[in-house]
Amino acid sequence: MEAFEKEFARSAGTRHCVAVASGTDALWLSLLAAGVGPGDEVVTVSHTCVPTAAAILQCGATPVLVDVDPATMTMDPACAARAITRRTKAILPVHLYGLCADLAALKSLARAKGLPLIEDCAQAAGAIFDGRPAGGHGLAGAFSFYPTKNLGALGDGGAVTTDDASFAARLRRLRFYGYEEAQVSREAGHNSRLDELQAAFLSISLKRLPSWIRSRREIAALYRDGFGDRLSCPGDAPLRRHAYHLFVARSSRRGALRRALAARGVETAVHYPVPVHRQRGYAPLCKIGPGGLAVTERLAREIVSLPLYPELRPGEVKRVVAAVRACA
Ligand SMILES: Cc1ncc(COP(=O)(O)O)c(C=O)c1O
Numbered sequence: 001m002e003a004f005e006k007e008f009a010r011s012a013g014t015r016h017c018v019a020v021a022s023g024t025d026a027l028w029l030s031l032l033a034a035g036v037g038p039g040d041e042v043v044t045v046s047h048t049c050v051p052t053a054a055a056i057l058q059c060g061a062t063p064v065l066v067d068v069d070p071a072t073m074t075m076d077p078a079c080a081a082r083a084i085t086r087r088t089k090a091i092l093p094v095h096l097y098g099l100c101a102d103l104a105a106l107k108s109l110a111r112a113k114g115l116p117l118i119e120d121c122a123q124a125a126g127a128i129f130d131g132r133p134a135g136g137h138g139l140a141g142a143f144s145f146y147p148t149k150n151l152g153a154l155g156d157g158g159a160v161t162t163d164d165a166s167f168a169a170r171l172r173r174l175r176f177y178g179y180e181e182a183q184v185s186r187e188a189g190h191n192s193r194l195d196e197l198q199a200a201f202l203s204i205s206l207k208r209l210p211s212w213i214r215s216r217r218e219i220a221a222l223y224r225d226g227f228g229d230r231l232s233c234p235g236d237a238p239l240r241r242h243a244y245h246l247f248v249a250r251s252s253r254r255g256a257l258r259r260a261l262a263a264r265g266v267e268t269a270v271h272y273p274v275p276v277h278r279q280r281g282y283a284p285l286c287k288i289g290p291g292g293l294a295v296t297e298r299l300a301r302e303i304v305s306l307p308l309y310p311e312l313r314p315g316e317v318k319r320v321v322a323a324v325r326a327c328a
Contacts, residue, residue, distance in 0.1 A: 004019060024054060036090055066079035067295045098243035125143055129239055142160055
């Protein structure tokens with residue numbers, strides 16, 4: 001595990017990496033180590049997978065959900081700025097689908113307000129912003145190694161990347177009963193270790209990550225060329241290199257499109273059909289930031305994920321392109 005931590009820190013371009021048991025724990029323990037607790041607010045997005053909000057709630061804090069930029073489907077920095085109050089303790093953008101949020105604007109917002117920036121990099125291993133990998137832009141980057149992710153273990157796993165030595169030391173304590181030395185706790189902690197076997201699998205897979213990202217990007221380029229203007233497909237954005245964890249297009253007639261593609265043997269999915277603020281289990285526990293979530297609501301109705309993983313064969317990519325050209 002320690003060997004993998006060193007290798008992953010190197011690949012993320014950070015001084016430290018603390019491996020933990022899952023991506024949710026990576027977010028939760030990062031927030032705890034940043035001092036987030038009951039009564040605090042953390043600004044994040046509703047257009048994400050629920051663990052982003054679940055990790056904030058696990059600290060006893062309130063997720064304040066803001067809208068996203070329609071072009072990139074990631075946190076709109078102007079909305080984040082409006083949502084900051086006296087209670088705000090952190091800003092938590094999500095690099096959804098493998099595309100970084102606007103880190104230039106969010107870093108300057110965090111700096112101006114004196115708040116830590118914690119990146120949800122669960123979907124963004126291999127993504128780049130302004131020449132620097134995701135996970136090295138704020139106080140911490142939280143990664144998931146769930147098997148379907150860009151870098152997946154054969155079970156659960158996660159990691160936090162950081163340049164801050166005392167933050168990393170606190171994370172190491174929090175993940176292991178608060179131990180400062182063997183059997184001696186400096187503070188109350190938890191059990192969130194990355195299994196040694198998973199770390200060994202991840203060490204091997206990490207060497208392949210660059211070629212997997214290349215394949216993902218090549219397939220995405222073939223899709224974009226092949227679909228033309230039939231489907232709207234966000235790609236690289238200014239300063240950002242997409243890692244294409246998912247290829248998410250938009251269609252105003254999504255249901256019909258999905259049915260027609262299914263009839264041609266092309267499976268699709270929706271990530272995510274219900275935004276966090278509409279989830280029965282989470283809506284009552286979250287606060288919606290000023291201005292509402294109109295873009296998020298619209299995306300939830302229009303987004304559709306097409307098949308994309310490095311092992312997709314050229315013939316299969318052609319089949320998807322032909323099906324979309326026939327249906328969209
Ligand atoms: C955006 C986002 N954040 C956090 C997580 C949580 O990661 P994990 O499933 O490893 O706990 C996931 C993955 O499920 C995710 O997609």
